[in-house]
Amino acid sequence: MLSVSARPPRAFRILFQRWCSSVGLYSGSDCRQQGEGGDADPCSVVARLVLFHPGDPRDLCEALSPHLFFTADHHPYADLVDRVLKRLWNDAPRALLFFHALLCHPSYRPAASSFDYALDLAARLRDHHAVSRFLSLREKLHVMPTHRTFAILMERHAAAGKPDRAVRLFLSMHRHGCPQDLAAFNTLLDVLCKSRRVDKASRLFRALGGRFRxxxxxxxILADGWCKIKRAPRALEILNEMVTSGLEPTIATYNILLNGFFLGGQVKQAWEFFLQMKRRSKYGEEGCGCRPDVVSYTIMVHGLGLAGQITKARKVFGEMTGxxxxxxxxxxxxxxxxxxxxDTVGNALSVLEEMVGRGYTPNCITYNLVIRGLCHAGAVDGAAGLLERMRREGCDPSVQTYNILIRHRCEAGEIDEGLRLLRGMAAGEEGGGCLPNVDTYNVLIRAMFVRKRAEDMLTAGHLLVEMVERGYVPRRFTFNRVLNGLLLTGHQALAREILRAQSDRGGRLPREIRLR
DNA sequence: ATAGGGTTAG
Structure with missing residues (x-):
């Protein structure tokens, strides 16, 4: 079924269309009819249209207009545009194709939020040209950059290992008409802390703190930064410094510390800290901000449980209502x-029933947790049943849901079943559907090298092509492994095409592969 | 999207 050896982009599209038709989803030009039929969600219709389009932005613009340009002034709803961009998040090139198609429309003026999504996507692809093009277009159209714009760009810089650029961006923001206020400063510190550069954030805080009160x-933010790198003692110092400077800690502050102790493995300290919070809020003066709230209890249940103290975790859980x-x-x-x-999945299932009995609505994460537990226990049928139930309850499976199921199928040697799930998720049976992410591809590609049939190498090759097409950069190891596999099984043509497709993507290829 | 609590596995 996977014996396609045309050029990768087309090969991928054919493959993808086959998958979709095999699960009853219309493809290509049939999309519109499908959309006008049972499925009326314009977001899904538009997303499909974009996914199956040959790829010329102008043509796509035309194809989109009946679905998008339906307001009086011929502008699509910004909300719909944003939702489509979000839906296509795991296929950044296609998402940007969509944005480009919209820009082809002479009267389209993107909302600030849509520009922000597009900037984020381009930055994630490390397409610096696109980033600066969007920024200058934005200026031309008088869509001012917001705090969020700067937050996104600062985060991208930090993620790309360039925290100094994040700082410089912050220092330049007022020149772009965006106030350089405390909120922006806090965002910068948070970005640095979340990328584990807490020391840098601290120094910046010392240097510039005076300017921003x-x-x-x-x-x-700083306390949480220290906690996340397992240095709760430093976070305690921050807490003291805060009090010294005349600021009253809030319950969020205490929760950050509480969680910090658990993260650093200091279970005893966490417990003591929790007792102190309870004691002080009971006997302390009124309005004491340290009375444990629902977040504190959640941290306790989670922390104690992970430390293996299930009985104690259950006890804390049981006492909170009182x-x-x-x-x-x-x-x-x-x-x-x-x-x-x-403990056991069986007991976890009882808790699930208990929560439903008390009127709670489990969310996607709840189902994922139990499904993972069931897979781990080898209860595949139970997992499938929960997937059914999840859908029935109107909770759309997420990429993570599929990744759990696919990983489990692959580990059980049922690779074809894993591939079937991959097709199913793209089609989105009923409801939204979601696109695979890096993890999905890595799990499946790895599985091909466990089974190692000749046709598996071809499948791995196609998966790699699809992954690259969607803007992901495979690890060098994965890349070499697939190429070697293809060469050893006589699929030189596809191997060559993969190399070509990758270098077309702008030289983001590991070096020794690019020299060819 | 200015801060705190649930999904990951070697």
Missing amino acids: PDVVTYN QGCLPSVATYNALIQVICKK
């Missing part, structure tokens, strides 16, 4: 996760 949020604090879905999720990990 740090608030509770500033200190919380303390006037009702569990949230997240609290149940924490409990379900730790019971899956340290």
Whole structure:
């Protein structure tokens, strides 16, 4: 079924269309009819149209107009545009094709939020030209960059290993008509902390803090940064510094610390800290901001459970209601996760039924946790049943749901079943559907090298092509492995095409492969 | 999208 050896882009499209037709989804020019039939969600219709389009932005623009340009002033709803961009998130090149197609329309003026999505996508592809093109177009159309724009770009710089550029961007933002205020400063510190550069954030805080009058949020960001790199003692220092400077810690501050102790494996300290929070809020003066809230209890249940103290976790869970604090879905999720990990799936399922009985609506994460637990226990049928139930309850499976199921199928040697799931997710049976991400491809490609049939190499090759087409950069190891596999099984043509397709994508290829 | 709690596995 996978014996296609045309040029990769086309090969991929053929492959993709075959998959879709095999699960009853219309492809190509049939999309529109499909959209006008049972499925009326314009977001899905447009997303499909974009996915199956040959790829010329002008043609696509024309094809889109009946679906998008239906307001009086011929502008698509910004909300719909944003939703489509989000739906196509895991296929960044296609998402940007969509954006380009819209720009072909003479009267289209993107909303700031749509520009932000497009910028994020281009930056994730490290397409610097596209980023600067979008920025200058934005200026030309008088769509001012917002705080969010700068947050996105700063985050991309930090993720690309260029934190200094994030700082410089912050220092330049007022020149682009965006106020350089405390909120923006806090965002910068958060971006640095979340990319584990807490020390840099601290130094910046010392250097520039005077200019922005740090608030509770500033200190919380820094404390959380230290906690995330397992240095709760430093976070405690931040807490003290905060009090010294006359700021009152909030419950968020205490929760950051509480979680920090668990992250650093200091279970005993976490427990002591929690007791202190309870004691002080009981006997302290009124309005004391350290009374444990639902987040504190969730952290306790999760932390104690992961440390193997299931009984204690259940006890804390059981006592919270009496303390006037009702569990949230997240609290149940924490409990379900730790019971899956340290106890049995059966008991986790009981908790699921219990929460439903009390009127809670499990979310996607809840189902994923239990499905993972069931897969791990080898109860495939149970997992499939939960997938059914999840759909029935109107909770669309996420990429993670599919990744769990696919990984499990592959580990059980049922690779074809894994591939079938991949097709199913793209088609999105009923409801939204979601596109595979890097993990999906990596799991499946790896599985091909476990079975190692000749045709598996070809499948791996096609998966790699598809992955690259969708803007992902495979690891060098994966790349070499697939190429070697193709060469050894006599698929020189596809190997060559993969090399060509990759270098077309702008030289983001590992070096020794590019020299050819 | 200015801060805190649930999905990952070697």
